[in-house]
Structure formats: C-alpha cells, structure tokens
Amino acid sequence: MLKIGVPKEIKPMEGRVSLVPSAVAEIVHNQGTEYVETGAGELSGFDDQQYQDSGATIVDNADALFTAAELLVKVKEPIADDLKRLRSDHVLFCYLHLAANISLLEKLKKLGLLAIAFETVESRGKLPLLAPMSEVAGRVAVQSGAHFLHESMGGRGVLLGGATATERGQVTVLGAGTAGTFAIKEAAAMGANITVFDLNADALTRVREFGPNITALYPSKNVIERVLKITDLLIGAVLIPGEAAPKLVTREMVKNMPEGSVIVDIAIDQGGCVETIRPTDYRQPTYVEEGVVHMGVTNLPGAVPRTSSEALSAAILPYVLQLARGAVDESPALKAGINVANGKIVHPALISLV
Numbered sequence: 394m395l396k397i398g399v400p401k402e403i404k405p406m407e408g409r410v411s412l413v414p415s416a417v418a419e420i421v422h423n424q425g426t427e428y429v430e431t432g433a434g435e436l437s438g439f440d441d442q443q444y445q446d447s448g449a450t451i452v453d454n455a456d457a458l459f460t461a462a463e464l465l466v467k468v469k470e471p472i473a474d475d476l477k478r479l480r481s482d483h484v485l486f487c488y489l490h491l492a493a494n495i496s497l498l499e500k501l502k503k504l505g506l507l508a509i510a511f512e513t514v515e516s517r518g519k520l521p522l523l524a525p526m527s528e529v530a531g532r533v534a535v536q537s538g539a540h541f542l543h544e545s546m547g548g549r550g551v552l553l554g555g556a557t558a559t560e561r562g563q564v565t566v567l568g569a570g571t572a573g574t575f576a577i578k579e580a581a582a583m584g585a586n587i588t589v590f591d592l593n594a595d596a597l598t599r600v601r602e603f604g605p606n607i608t609a610l611y612p613s614k615n616v617i618e619r620v621l622k623i624t625d626l627l628i629g630a631v632l633i634p635g636e637a638a639p640k641l642v643t644r645e646m647v648k649n650m651p652e653g654s655v656i657v658d659i660a661i662d663q664g665g666c667v668e669t670i671r672p673t674d675y676r677q678p679t680y681v682e683e684g685v686v687h688m689g690v691t692n693l694p695g696a697v698p699r700t701s702s703e704a705l706s707a708a709i710l711p712y713v714l715q716l717a718r719g720a721v722d723e724s725p726a727l728k729a730g731i732n733v734a735n736g737k738i739v740h741p742a743l744i745s746l747v
C-alpha cells in the first residue's frame with residue numbers, strides 16, 4: 394500500500410481538509426498508512442488528537458509530510474512551496490483544473506509524477522468527485538450573491554425574494570448541471586425569479602419542474618443578452634469536462650447589466666464563462682467592472698469547510714483506497730482522471746494545450 398499524506402492547505406483562507414478522521418480510520422482499518430500534517434483539519438473542526446485517535450501519524454510540517462508520503466491527497470492544486478516538495482515518484486490526487494492553468498500543467502509534466510485530478514475522475518458519464526463541491530459551490534454562490542447585492546456591499550440594494558408590493562429579484566443561471574441545479578434550488582427557496590440556460594434539454598426539463606418561478610431556456614446569444622439586461626444576480630456554472638469554460642457572456646453584455654448587479658462565476662476554476670471575470674480569493678472576493686460586482690472565488694466551498702470537508706472526504710475515500718493499493722489500471726474512473734503521467738500529458742482535453 395502506498396503511504397498516504399494529507400497536507401495542510403496553503404491557499405489563502407482555504408479551511409478544507411481532504412480526509413476527515415473517520416475516513417482516516419477507514420484507511421488504517423484497510424491496512425493503510427496515513428500521515429497528516431499538524432493543524433490540517435483545524436479549520437474544519439478536526440484537531441490533531443482526533444486524527445491520532447483514528448490511527449494517523451501527525452507530522453510537524455509540510456516538508457516532513459511530503460517526504461514521508463507517496464500518495465498526496467490534497468484539496469486544491471499545489472502552489473508555492475508545495476510545488477518544490479513534489480517528487481517524480483509521488484502520486485498527486487486533488488483538484489487541478491489544468492485547462493485554466495497551463496503553467497502548472499507544464500510544471501507537473503516536467504516533474505514526471507502521476508497527477509490525477511478529482512474533477513476529471515469519471516464514472517458512468519458522471520463526475521463523482523466534482524459533484525459534492527459543485528453542490529456546495531452552487532448554494533454558496535447564491536448566498537454570497539445575495540449578500541453582495543446589499544447596497545452596503547456595493548450592490549444594487551435588491552432583496553432576492555422581494556417583499557410585499559415589490560418585484561422579486563431576477564437570478565440568471567448559466568448551466569443546469571450540479572452547481573447550477575443547487576444554485577437554482579437555493580435561489581428558488583429565497584423566492585427569486587430564475588432563468589436558467591443549458592444546451593441539454595433533459596437538464597432544462599428537470600430544473601423547470603422545481604417550481605413555477607423557474608424558466609429554462611436554450612442558450613441563444615440574443616436571449617441571454619435580453620435576460621441579462623434585467624438580471625440582479627448572474628451565476629456562471631457551465632462545464633465542458635477538462636476544457637476551458639466557453640465564454641457565454643461578453644464584456645458588452647456585462648456593460649448592459651443593471652448598475653450594481655452581481656456576477657458569481659462558479660466556472661472560474663476552468664477560466665470562467667464571463668469575459669470580464671478573473672480569479673479572486675476570500676481575502677478580497679469581489680471587484681467592480683463595467684459597474685457590475687464580480688466574484689471569481691476559485692474555492693467557493695472553502696467558506697464552509699466543516700460541511701465541505703466531510704462531503705469531499707466521503708466522495709474521494711473509495712478512490713483513495715484504490716490508489717493506495719496501486720489499482721489505478723483496474724479503475725476506469727481513476728484512469729479517466731489521469732491528467733499527467735511519466736512526463737506526458739494524458740487527458741485528451743489537455744493534450745492540445747501545450
């Protein structure tokens with residue numbers, strides 16, 4: 394069995410941890426060896442003692458963790474010093490989003506390690522390791538959007554559900570997959586009017602049935618343009634797996650949105666589906682461009698690490714066990730998740746990018 398290491402995340406204000414103590418106990422029960430960096434679970438509500446009680450060895454710092462571990466199970470892509478700690482014999486298992494990060498793709502290729510991205514692990518046409526965080530991100534996007542619509546936050550001062558003798562707020566959602574679906578549910582529960590666009594007719598039928606305040610449409614450019622003129626909150630949630638997100642909203646369309654409206658582009662980790670969006674983090678989550686508040690936080694679920702870590706850990710655990718056993722070849726789902734191996738780019742959506 395490969396020795397598993399869980400480092401402390403170092404992305405600014407990222408409180409998630411990849412494996413929670415109950416998952417570690419499961420790994421140890423299956424004869425696995427688990428190292429956890431001290432404090433890795435702290436912001437998710439799990440202290441070192443809980444990991445120790447689950448059978449993990451706590452290591453003092455990231456250097457020791459990367460040295461001891463063969464299989465690194467992280468949440469976000471490696472950045473800064475973590476990149477210097479990676480070796481060619483490491484297996485890296487985490488979110489990578491390499492289509493939007495060519496320099497990291499090149500670095501991982503040069504390192505020669507095996508890098509498997511959570512978001513491209515595919516089972517029966519589904520993305521089981523993206524889905525739990527998309528669920529959280531969809532909900533957080535609407536909660537955050539509602540907050541940034543407050544006048545005191547630079548927004549246009551609209552309450553999404555409206556009030557007696559007022560109109561309801563207008564939420565527009567691009568993409569009715571997992572993130573889009575949960576954004577729609579959250580916005581519908583708040584009482585907003587919702588218009589959702591997707592290429593997939595089945596997805597449109599499904600989300601339309603959530604309630605009478607939901608209109609589901611094909612994403613024709615002129616229809617998106619028309620709806621954006623009356624939109625208070627735009628949520629970007631489209632995905633073509635492994636590829637950069639298609640740009641559905643141009644700068645011109647953003648210019649024509651109401652002053653003080655808000656965009657939360659969940660698809661920012663794949664480059665974003667709005668021309669004016671750029672990556673931000675929770676230290677300074679928004680900026681204003683063309684009079685519209687933009688939120689491009691690449692780790693939206695990081696705001697709710699207690700919920701997110703448990704959901705993520707449960708989803709990845711079976712795959713971590715397979716990887717630790719060295720059984721990648723027996724798992725079509727894990728094989729689909731391989732982005733880089735032995736100095737070569739393996740994922741079809743990435744091959745043409747370098």
Ligand SMILES: NC(=O)c1ccc[n+]([C@@H]2O[C@H](COP(=O)([O-])OP(=O)(O)OC[C@H]3O[C@@H](n4cnc5c(N)ncnc54)[C@H](O)[C@@H]3O)[C@@H](O)[C@H]2O)c1
Nearest residue numbers: 526527530568569570571572591592631632660691692693
């Ligand atoms: N920022 C974050 O913190 C965060 C967290 C989780 C997920 N994400 C991202 O959110 C995005 C959505 O993820 P998901 O799990 O919901 O994906 P998904 O595959 O479940 O859904 C994507 C939807 O987009 C639709 N789509 C694709 N191209 C389209 C187009 N041109 N026009 C209209 N619809 C189109 C698809 O038909 C599909 O229904 C991804 O980029 C994912 O990486 C970001």
